[in-house]
Amino acid sequence: MLPKEPGEKEVQELCAGHPQHPGELLALLLEIQEIYHYLPPTAMKEVARYLAVPESQVYAVATFYKALTLKPQGKKIIRICQGTACHLRGSSEVLETIKEVLGIAPGETTTDGCFTLETVNCLGACALAPVVMIGDETHGQMTPERIRKLLQEVST
Amino acid sequence: MSTKLELKVNDNVVTAERGELLLDVLRRAGVLVPTLCEHPGLEGVGSCRLCLVEVNTGRRSQLVASCLYPVEGELTVLTDSPRVNEARRFVLTLLLARYSDVQLIEELARRYGVKPVERLQAEPADCLLCLRCVRACAAQGNGAIATCLRGREKRVSPPFDEPPADCVGCGACAEVCPLGAIKVEEGEGKRRIWGREFTLVHCQSCGEPFATREQFDYLRKQPPDLLVEEELCPRCRKLDQALRISGSTT
Ligand code: SF4
Ligand code: FES
Ligand code: FES
Numbered sequence: 366m367l368p369k370e371p372g373e374k375e376v377q378e379l380c381a382g383h384p385q386h387p388g389e390l391l392a393l394l395l396e397i398q399e400i401y402h403y404l405p406p407t408a409m410k411e412v413a414r415y416l417a418v419p420e421s422q423v424y425a426v427a428t429f430y431k432a433l434t435l436k437p438q439g440k441k442i443i444r445i446c447q448g449t450a451c452h453l454r455g456s457s458e459v460l461e462t463i464k465e466v467l468g469i470a471p472g473e474t475t476t477d478g479c480f481t482l483e484t485v486n487c488l489g490a491c492a493l494a495p496v497v498m499i500g501d502e503t504h505g506q507m508t509p510e511r512i513r514k515l516l517q518e519v520s521t
Numbered sequence: 522m523s524t525k526l527e528l529k530v531n532d533n534v535v536t537a538e539r540g541e542l543l544l545d546v547l548r549r550a551g552v553l554v555p556t557l558c559e560h561p562g563l564e565g566v567g568s569c570r571l572c573l574v575e576v577n578t579g580r581r582s583q584l585v586a587s588c589l590y591p592v593e594g595e596l597t598v599l600t601d602s603p604r605v606n607e608a609r610r611f612v613l614t615l616l617l618a619r620y621s622d623v624q625l626i627e628e629l630a631r632r633y634g635v636k637p638v639e640r641l642q643a644e645p646a647d648c649l650l651c652l653r654c655v656r657a658c659a660a661q662g663n664g665a666i667a668t669c670l671r672g673r674e675k676r677v678s679p680p681f682d683e684p685p686a687d688c689v690g691c692g693a694c695a696e697v698c699p700l701g702a703i704k705v706e707e708g709e710g711k712r713r714i715w716g717r718e719f720t721l722v723h724c725q726s727c728g729e730p731f732a733t734r735e736q737f738d739y740l741r742k743q744p745p746d747l748l749v750e751e752e753l754c755p756r757c758r759k760l761d762q763a764l765r766i767s768g769s770t771t
Binding site for chain 2: 406409413419420421422423424425428429
């Protein structure tokens with residue numbers, strides 16, 4: 366299931382935990398992101414109303430930071446490294462396998478809301494290349510076969 | 522401390538008020554400084570860097586954006602030195618690479634003898650990101666538009682890329698845009714901008730459409746001294762006032 370749209374009440378309660386000050390904007394957006402894994406438009410509008418900042422300002426901040434996203438994210442984020450070391454050790458084939466198994470391209474989320482696929486440039490673990498992160502866990506020395514098995518494990 | 526200062530500008534002596542912006546001083550003295558992002562009614566942001574001039578405080582000499590530089594002491598200012606020209610031409614070279622189809626930029630480039638550089642290939646764009654539109658909208662108290670995203674993707678947009686709820690259709694953004702990048706359409710008693718449609722209000726005297734219904738609604742929410750009682754276009758309002766003053770209201 367995709368993360369649900371928060372109700373008006375829920376966002377109001379979240380807001381109430383912060384002082385009604387424009388400086389709270391980023392903190393509030395981060396908190397919403399943390400809970401819903403993305404920023405639903407209804408929530409952003411409520412934040413604008415609560416802090417009395419223009420909606421345009423909320424949207425500006427929400428689209429500026431990489432840590433904030435406007436698209437619903439899956440429960441687990443799969444980050445596949447496409448950095449130099451991983452690339453040389455065959456990360457492209459690993460990526461192709463993930464795309465095939467999950468049926469999504471980088472930046473997309475599976476229809477069941479379980480996974481979001483992202484590519485990154487170097488995870489700082491080049492010795493383990495090619496590297497894939499599933500949620501908080503790092504998996505090194507990936508091959509098409511191993512990632513296929515891994516995806517099966519985490520899906521069940 | 523006296524508030525009057527004497528500046529030396531390209532060999533001439535010019536007086537300035539302490540704290541005045543250098544660009545305003547130069548303009549008053551009739552010195553031509555090219556600008557793009559600056560607009561007299563809006564707070565400066567210094568984003569285009571075209572207004573660079575060289576200032577010397579006696580201790581050191583540096584390039585500053587004159588639209589943001591408050592005059593605080595005696596200064597020597599050069600607006601046409603080799604250093605200024607080099608910097609200005611560099612800025613224009615970059616602008617020309619991206620806005621090669623924009624007439625205003627072409628004209629500026631020609632005026633300063635800047636030619637396109639083959640190896641600089643930039644995606645053409647129609648917005649300078651000078652933020653005049655954003656600042657104008659904020660100055661009106663609406664804040665209906667802002668920039669979104671960042672880096673190369675940065676652009677001006679209404680929130681959520683939807684027709685903006687806070688917009689009153691005043692068209693100030695389009696009015697101040699130096700490149701005419703914001704589209705406003707008017708016809709059949711309507712004004713269309715940012716994907717929204719506004720109903721135009723007709724002057725009660727001459728019948729010309731001159732503002733939107735939403736602009737009046739917005740004004741009515743302001744403190745009473747700003748209240749507009751009669752919906753008269755600026756021309757008819759002046760006429761009305763003139764007639765009242767002369768006492769012949771017939
Ligand atoms: S749309 Fe026009 S006024 Fe607004 S930032 Fe772009 S160039 Fe400047
Ligand atoms: S290149 Fe993949 S971890 Fe460094
Ligand atoms: S006019 Fe001064 S930086 Fe643009």
